[in-house]
Amino acid sequence: MTKPIIALDFKDMEAVRIFLKPFNESLFVKVGMELYLQNGPDIIKEIRNQGHEIFLDLKLHDIPNTVGQAMKGLGNLDIQMVNVHAAGGSIMMQRALEGLRDSGSTASLVAVTQLTSTSELMMQQEQNIQSSINDSILNYATLAQKSGLDGVVCSANESAMIRDALGASFLKVTPGIRTPEDAKGDQVRIATPEFAKLNGATHIVVGRSITQDTNPVAKYHQIKKAWETDVK
Numbered sequence: 001m002t003k004p005i006i007a008l009d010f011k012d013m014e015a016v017r018i019f020l021k022p023f024n025e026s027l028f029v030k031v032g033m034e035l036y037l038q039n040g041p042d043i044i045k046e047i048r049n050q051g052h053e054i055f056l057d058l059k060l061h062d063i064p065n066t067v068g069q070a071m072k073g074l075g076n077l078d079i080q081m082v083n084v085h086a087a088g089g090s091i092m093m094q095r096a097l098e099g100l101r102d103s104g105s106t107a108s109l110v111a112v113t114q115l116t117s118t119s120e121l122m123m124q125q126e127q128n129i130q131s132s133i134n135d136s137i138l139n140y141a142t143l144a145q146k147s148g149l150d151g152v153v154c155s156a157n158e159s160a161m162i163r164d165a166l167g168a169s170f171l172k173v174t175p176g177i178r179t180p181e182d183a184k185g186d187q188v189r190i191a192t193p194e195f196a197k198l199n200g201a202t203h204i205v206v207g208r209s210i211t212q213d214t215n216p217v218a219k220y221h222q223i224k225k226a227w228e229t230d231v232k
C-alpha cells in the first residue's frame with residue numbers, strides 16, 4: 001500500500017522544515033512548481049536527506065526535444081516519481097521516458113490527463129473537446145500507456161474506469177482528495193480517500209487538507225487510516 005502523497009505547496013525550505021518537523025516517520029511528499037521553481041534542486045536533496053520519497057510534479061509540456069532533454073536533467077535528481085502533460089502527445093511522452101531512463105533514473109513517469117480542477121463543461125468550452133470528460137481522460141490514459149509510461153494523474157472518479165480498461169498495475173495517481181469536512185477550494189473533481197481506495201486509485205495526493213489543518217500530523221494519520229483500511 002503506498003503512503004498518501006503530501007503536496008508540499010510551500011514557498012521555501014524553511015516552511016517545509018517547519019511543516020515536516022513534527023512527523024516522526026518517512027513520508028511520500030510532492031514537490032510542485034511553487035516550491036521547486038523558487039528554490040531549485042537543493043530542495044530535493046534536503047528532503048531526500050530527511051528520508052522522504054519525492055514526486056516531482058512539474059507537469060512538463062513542450063516540444064518533444066525540450067521535454068526529453070529536461071527529463072534527462074531531472075532524472076539526475078534522486079526522485080521517485082515525475083510527470084508530464086499527456087496533451088503534449090505520444091512523441092513528447094516517449095521522448096520524456098527516453099530522457100528519464102537515459103539518465104539512469106528508475107522514477108515512475110506519469111502523465112496528467114485532465115487537471116482535477118477542470119469540469120466537463122470547462123473542458124468542452126475552453127479546450128473545445130466535444131466528448132465527455134471521461135472519454136477525454138481515457139483517451140489520454142490510453143495514449144500514455146501506449147507511449148510506455150507507468151501511469152496517469154487523474155481524479156479518483158476516473159480511476160476505476162482506467163483500471164478496468166488499462167489494468168490494475170498502471171498507476172492512477174489521484175489528487176483532489178478531500179474528507180467531508182474539508183473545503184473544496186479550486187478543485188472540481190474531488191473524492192474521499194475511502195472512495196479512491198474502493199475505485200482503484202494506486203496513489204492519493206493530499207495538499208491543503210493536511211498542510212492547512214491545525215494539526216497536520218493527526219490529519220495525515222486520519223487520511224492514511226481511511227486510505228489503508230480495507231473496505232468490503
Ligand SMILES: O=c1ccn([C@@H]2O[C@H](COP(=O)(O)O)[C@@H](O)[C@H]2O)c(=O)[nH]1
Binds near residue numbers: 009153176206208
Ligand atoms: O490534476 C491535478 C494535478 C496535480 N494536482 C496537484 O495536487 C495538489 C493538490 O493539492 P490540494 O491542496 O489537495 O488541492 C496540488 O499540489 C496540485 O498542484 C492537482 O491538484 N490536480
